[in-house]
Every structure is written in structure tokens, then in C-alpha cells.
Amino acid sequence: MGSIIYQLIGLISFGVRIYTLILIVRALISWVQPNPYSPVVQLLYKLTEPVLAPIRKSLAKYMGNIGIDFSPIVAILLMNVLMRLVRWVLLPLA
Numbered sequence: 383m384g385s386i387i388y389q390l391i392g393l394i395s396f397g398v399r400i401y402t403l404i405l406i407v408r409a410l411i412s413w414v415q416p417n418p419y420s421p422v423v424q425l426l427y428k429l430t431e432p433v434l435a436p437i438r439k440s441l442a443k444y445m446g447n448i449g450i451d452f453s454p455i456v457a458i459l460l461m462n463v464l465m466r467l468v469r470w471v472l473l474p475l476a
Contacts, residue, residue, distance in 0.1 A: 384476035391472055398465050402458050404429055409454040433457050 408430045416423045437453040437460075445452075 387472050387476035391469060394468055395465060398461050401429075402461060405434075405454045405457055408434075409451075412451070430454075 404426065408426045411423065411426065418424070434451075434453040434457060437456050438451060441452055441456065
């Protein structure tokens with residue numbers, strides 16, 4: 383049973399790391415003028431916008447429109463907190 387829990391934690395951790403890299407690439411691409419018709423750019427937007435849009439909306443409510451998008455940073459921090467919570471819940475079951 384413990385092996386399954388460790389594998390599950392590893393799989394979730396791997397997914398979080400991959401999504402973090404996708405968020406970082408999305409943030410880096412936003413610094414240049416990407417071609418919005420590029421399949422890679424469209425894929426990045428489709429993968430990240432469902433997570434970033436609500437965070438961006440919440441940040442705008444509290445910070446106003448400051449011209450800097452902090453939503454990728456907040457998303458990465460929230461995913462790290464979520465990963466710690468998953469470990470905290472699952473490790474005692476192992």
C-alpha cells in the first residue's frame with residue numbers, strides 16, 4: 383500500500399513540475415510579441431488560461447491594473463502549497 387501512495391505522490395509531483403514549466407514558458411513568451419496564430423502559443427494559452435484568468439481577475443480586484451501580470455507567480459505558489467498539502471495528507475497513509 384505504501385508503494386502505491388509514494389507512486390501517487392510522485393506522479394502528482396511530476397505533473398505539478400511540468401505545469402510549472404509550462405507556466406514559466408508562458409510568462410517568458412509574454413515578454414516578446416508571440417505570433418497568436420502559432421500552434422505552440424495557442425496550446426500554451428489553452429493550457430494555462432483556465433488557471434491564470436481567475437487569479438488575474440482576483441489580483442486586479444485587490445491591486446488594480448498595474449501593468450504587471452503576477453498571476454503566473456501566484457499560480458506557481460498555490461501549486462506548491464497544494465503539493466505540500468497532498469504530501470501532508472497522503473504520507474501518513476503510506
